[in-house]
Amino acid sequence: MTETLSTPAPLGAPPPRDVLLEVRNLRTSFRVLDGVVPAVDGISFSLRRGQTLGIVGESGSGKSVTALTIMRLIDIPPGVIGEGSEVWFDGQELLSIPLGKMRRIRGNDIAMIFQEPLTSLNPVFTIGDQIAEQVQLHLKVSKKEAWDRAIEAIRLVGIPSPERRVKQYPHEMSGGMRQRVMIAMGISCEPKLLIADEPTTALDVTIQAQILELLKTIQQRTRSALLLITHDLGVVAEMVDNVIVMYTGQIVEQGTVDQVLLQPRAPYTMGLIESIPTVEKRGGRLSVIxxxxxxxxxxxxxxxxxxxxxxxxxxxxxxxxxxxPAGAAGQLARCHLHTPEGEGRRQPALEAHKVNMTAGRAFGKSR
Amino acid sequence: MTKYVVRRVAQAIPVLFGVTIITYLILALAPGGPESRFANNPRITNEVRERFLKAWGLDQPWPVQYCRWMGFCNPDVENPVVSDAPILDHVPNPAALLGPSGWPNFLPEPISGSSNGVLHGDFGFSVQSGQYVSNMIARAALPTFILAAFALVIWIGIAVLMGVYAAIHRYSFFDQAATVFAYVGFAMPTFWLGIMLIFIFAGPGLNILPAGGMTNTRLSPPFGSEAYWAYFGREPVEAVLDIGKHLILPVFTLVVVNIAGDSRFVRASMLEALNQDYVRTAKAKGLPGRAVTFKHALRNAMLPVLTNIGLEIPFLFTGAIVTETIFSWPGIGNLTIDATRNFDYPVLMGVLLISSTVVVLANLLADVAYAFVDPRIKY
Structure with missing residues (x-):
């Protein structure tokens, strides 16, 4: 758990082989009537093969746009990718390759699971059709074999009687089932990277736990890397190795999950963690930013x-x-407290945070 | 599904009854009546007028007239015909299930004791021409169907292609041009466009297309007559080409004025589909743009369009009144206008009743078709 995020290599050169995904100085903005909105403003991170990385932040902080930019699913225009932005995936720079080549990566090497399982599945095709379509496209297998693989994928995500289920339409399934179908679709071509954009936000709490458990099992079984986007710090605590915290399109803090959640160094992260209601704090007022x-x-x-x-x-x-650099090795925070100028203020701030947190709480993986 | 269709057909019966009552009431309450055609004729004395009213039963209060028109009661009030023929003898005879002009007879004479009225498959006679209303409608139906079918197929085809293309290439030159075309088409009155087309193509300048009618009456007998069909048998190519030539201008008129709305509708529907999450999913799966657009988006975009088309089907029968009038097309629209001008109430009622029936059936058809293309709909 002491492993740190690797520092991005200088622009232009591909990252080392063991780094599956490396994002460098990514800037995505949108041209709108009133001007240009910078949605993602110069973020860099990397993800090793088989590892899990969480991106947390509130709505509008740029998490989803980051994922969509990696997949090149941002419409240009109105989207604009800033110059010098690089996304290295498995030795290729994704932002510069032709779209045809990108399509062979989408769904095949990188699969994405979206937030709304109801609207993300096409209502007029059976789920088997929708999974087999992807399998047939990328693995160049016969229709029959693609269909068998679809059944297998559905079995893998724990949907009972998959042979019957593949012939059903999305509206015939519950929300949790549909998200399982999305995951089945995601893993059907055994991708190297799975991007899950708020996979549990639209589901109710009991189903959320099941889906997270499933994602974790699947990720461990297929050894694919996982980029998990969420606004839920609880989800992050259970699911990932490393965490990035985003605010207004920038990374404000990054480190291992223990570093960021137990010893946050950026005031924004501190505030986020203080504002989580806990059993111990019952009856008091919730802390807010x-x-x-x-x-x-x-x-x-x-x-x-x-x-x-x-x-x-x-x-x-x-x-x-x-x-x-802030706190333990590899942890980074966007705050002047961690510069020589902030030297004197750092300790009081950390103390204040400690006081705000009640003893014995938070993110042990005991839940 | 069968149950649903049966239920819908059953529901249609009271609807159609309501339609007959309301339309009949409106006509009855409207000033004038079939006798108004004599208003400016000095030779018609009051006595003749009275006789006319009595002969057509117009001296009775409107509920009585309505019941007679529908065939609920015997019109010959003085000498009612009461049949004493045994019912069972007649029922198996298929001829008893058809009215005098070959239309379905819902109340065969042995049951009801009378044989005229709508329920007996008898729509009455035209005040103007004395012909069976049902025959007049049947004769006008074919020209209307020919005109409307050509127009409908062309305009829906073009509207779908235009709308889909405009949606895919949103804000492109084509999209902007289609928008302008749609506004112009919307704003242009049918009669103005029709007259301009006649002026340009049939006027003294170009004079390459006929100004009106359905056939060249110098070459062939009037359309629909037995002589015409004999001619059609002799010279099929010439006859078809002749009708085709007459079709061009009215079809063009209908296409231009109707394409506008439909292409906007298709464009909006396609744009909505293209913005859906499942389109993003399809892209994320790595599908090529064509598959995303034409498989995932188009199929969904066509669902509302299909309903719209279903609602346009009655047009095949009811026809386009303005266009048919301008181009003297011998169809239902023309028949309707003639009947209205001449206070020919039996013809008018016949057309209205059959049009409403077609509308009700087309709605049902659209709903049933919807169940086939949208798996979420189950009846």
């Missing part, structure tokens, strides 16, 4: 979290913070 997420048209001049930050000082309004 004051203020609101700034409008993308009117971002604070330097640190984007500054207006809401309890630990801010004048430097935060003048100089934009970078990602600095």
């Amino acid at each position: 004051t203020g609101v997420v700034p409008s993308p048209f009117n971002l604070p001049p330097a640190c984007r979290f500054e207006p809401r930050c309890p630990y801010r000082w004048d430097l935060c309004r003048r100089v934009e913070p970078d990602l600095y």
Whole structure:
């Protein structure tokens, strides 16, 4: 668990072989009537083969756009991919390859599971059709064999009587079943990377646990890497090795799941974790991060979290913070507290966070 | 499914009854009546007028007229015909199930004791021409069907292609041009377009197409007559070409004015489908653009379009009144206008009743077809 995120290699050169996905300085913005909205603003991270990475952040922080950009599912226009953005996957730079080549990767090497299983499945085709279509496309097998593989994939995700289920339409299944179908579709071509964009958000709580358990089992069995996008810190705690926390399109903190959840170093992450209701805190008021997420048209001049930050000082309004090494090895936080200028304020801030958290709580994997 | 269809047909019966009552009431309450055709004729004395009213039963209050028209009661009030023939003897005879003009007879004479009225398959006579209304409608139906079928197939075909292409290439030059065309088509009155087309193509300048009618009456007997069919048998190619030539302008008129709305509808429906999550899923599966558009999006986009087409089917029968009138097309639309002008109420009622029946049936057909293409619909 002490493993750290590898530092991105210099632009242009492919990353080492054991790095499956490396995103470098990714910037995606959208041209709208009022101007340009930067949805993802210069993020870099990497993911090794077979590993799991969680991206957390609230709505609009750029998590989904990051995933869609990796898949090249952003419509251009209105989307704009910033110059110097690179997405290295398995030795190839995805943003620069022709679309035809990208299509051979989509669904085959990288599969994506979406948030809304009801609307993400086509209502007029049977689920067997929809899975077999993908299998036939990528694995170049006969219709019959594709169909058999679809049945196998459905069996693998724990849907009873798959032979009967493949002939059903999405509307004939419950929400949890549909998400299982989406996962079956995702793993049907044995991808190297599975991207799950809020896979449990649309499901009710009991089903959520089942789906997460399934994702975990599947990921371990197929040894594919998993990029899990969620706004739920509880999900992250159970599912991933490493975590990225995003705010207004930037990474504000990254590290292993234990580092980020147990010893957060960026004030935004601290605030997020303090605001989780717990059994111990019952009866008290919920802690909140004051203020609101700034409008993308009117971002604070330097640190984007500054207006809401309890630990801010004048430097935060003048100089934009970078990602600095903070806390344990490999952990990075976007905050001036972790620069020499913030030296004196760092300890009091960490103490304050400790006080805000009640003893004995949080993210042991004991749930 | 069968149960559903039976239920819907059963539901249609009260609807159609309601339609007959309302349309009959409207005509009865409207000023004037079949006798108004004599209003400007100085030779018609009051006495003649009274006789006319009595002969057509127009001196009775409207509920009585309605019941007689429907065939609920015997029109010959003074000498009612009461049949004493045993019912069972007559029922197996198929001829008893057809009215005098060959239309279905729902109340055979042995049961009801009378033989005229709509329920006996008898729509009455035209006040104007004295012919059976049912025969007049049957004769006008074929020309209307020919015109409407050509127009409908062409305009729906073009509208679907145009709408889908415009949606895929949204905001492209083609899309913008299609939008302008749609607005112009919407805004252009049918009669104006028709007259302009006649002016351009049939006027003294070009004079390459006939200005109206369905056949060239100098070459052939009037359409629909026995002599015409004999001619058709002799010269099939010439006859078809002749009708084709007469079809061009009215079909073009109908296509232009109707394409506008439908192509916008298809475009909107296709755009909506293209923005759905399952289209994104299809792309994420690595499908090529064609498969995404024409398999995943189009199939869904066509569902509402199909309903719309179902609702346009009655047009095949009811016809286009304005277009048929401008081009003197001998169809239902023309018949309707003639009947209205001449206060020919029996013809008007016949057309209205049959049109409503077709509308009800087309709705049913659209709903049934929907169940076949959309797996979510079950009856």
